[in-house]
Amino acid sequence: MLSWSIEETSASVELLPIATGEGNPLIPGGTELIAYVNATLSGHDIAPARQAVVTALGPEAAVDAAAVIGNFEMMNRIADGVGMPVGPATRKQMAGVINDLALDRFPHA
Amino acid sequence: MFDFTTSTLLVRPDLADAFRDVWGRLAAPGTWWRGEQRIAIASVARAAYDGGEPGTQPNLSEPAAAAAAQLSAKPSAVTPGLIAQWKNGGLDSYGYVELIGVVSQVTAVDTFHRAMGIPVEPLPRAEPGEPSRAIPDPAPTLTKAWVPMVGPPMIPTSLSAVPAEMEALEALHGPAYLTFQEMGDPAITKGLSRAQIELVASRTSSINECFF
Numbered sequence: 001m002l003s004w005s006i007e008e009t010s011a012s013v014e015l016l017p018i019a020t021g022e023g024n025p026l027i028p029g030g031t032e033l034i035a036y037v038n039a040t041l042s043g044h045d046i047a048p049a050r051q052a053v054v055t056a057l058g059p060e061a062a063v064d065a066a067a068v069i070g071n072f073e074m075m076n077r078i079a080d081g082v083g084m085p086v087g088p089a090t091r092k093q094m095a096g097v098i099n100d101l102a103l104d105r106f107p108h109a
Numbered sequence: 110m111f112d113f114t115t116s117t118l119l120v121r122p123d124l125a126d127a128f129r130d131v132w133g134r135l136a137a138p139g140t141w142w143r144g145e146q147r148i149a150i151a152s153v154a155r156a157a158y159d160g161g162e163p164g165t166q167p168n169l170s171e172p173a174a175a176a177a178a179q180l181s182a183k184p185s186a187v188t189p190g191l192i193a194q195w196k197n198g199g200l201d202s203y204g205y206v207e208l209i210g211v212v213s214q215v216t217a218v219d220t221f222h223r224a225m226g227i228p229v230e231p232l233p234r235a236e237p238g239e240p241s242r243a244i245p246d247p248a249p250t251l252t253k254a255w256v257p258m259v260g261p262p263m264i265p266t267s268l269s270a271v272p273a274e275m276e277a278l279e280a281l282h283g284p285a286y287l288t289f290q291e292m293g294d295p296a297i298t299k300g301l302s303r304a305q306i307e308l309v310a311s312r313t314s315s316i317n318e319c320f321f
Contacts, residue, residue, distance in 0.1 A: 002307035008295035011304055018311045027304050037312040040224040047226055059118045064300030066224035068309040071285035074217035076319035080184035081209040082267050083255025103320050
């Protein structure tokens with residue numbers, strides 16, 4: 001969805017920081033958002049990471065980011081729990097991202 | 110319940126309402142589990158997420174407790190073999206799908222609280238009553254996914270074997286992320302731009318070792 005959104009809006013993104021958790025993804029506030037996800041899921045240094053998002057993007061952004069993290073904690077459990085298959089159409093559409101982020105290292109049906 | 114008045118950051122009312130809705134559904138009898146069993150599943154999931162021991166859950170079978178703990182702590186390690194093992198222990202496909210719904214929704218709500226630096230909400234008191242045991246019509250079928258679904262396997266049909274859990278997913282998915290309709294707009298902006306939203310989603314999925 002990230003690549004599709006970027007393509008459709010003629011923006012640009014560096015995907016590697018999504019996989020490594022470090023670096024600048026070239027999206028405004030992206031470095032701070034990635035650090036916020038890292039902190040929330042590790043349970044360490046959440047408060048300063050949240051404050052960095054507030055400083056970079058504002059309080060509404062920090063609240064929305066917290067909600068999105070929660071939502072994808074939910075969606076990941078659903079996808080993994082039901083064994084959601086990766087169909088050929090998805091694989092074709094996501095070919096570049098699958099390669100760039102080495103997504104095939106993750107289990108899936 | 111879900112009173113965010115002491116939060117230093119303003120929590121949108123629709124988000125608080127969505128969390129109350131999750132808690133209301135959690136306490137009520139489900140399709141395959143009684144309310145007290147749904148609370149027990151949530152309790153095991155919450156303990157397992159933090160790496161703790163869930164303690165004795167007299168209302169929950171051993172396979173159900175194991176499934177709840179696995180889905181909460183390390184969902185990417187769920188395999189068809191594990192699901193078969195739980196099924197052999199008495200956790201059938203319908204009960205398992207409802208369990209996925211409960212674990213995933215509680216995890217979403219709790220994660221929001223952790224991210225915001227707010228103590229997690231106490232689990233609700235179970236309501237009395239028996240599960241409906243309603244099977245959808247048309248009946249779900251097993252195709253390429255590991256659980257039966259109504260229609261082709263994709264996220265909007267993922268929990269369709271238990272429609273109440275699909276409804277609960279959609280009710281939370283909109284306020285917390287985007288509605289399925291909003292997902293078709295690549296430029297939609299809320300507190301975050303669409304690209305920022307997807308960046309957060311992608312990094313979360315990467316840490317969870319989830320393909321999607």
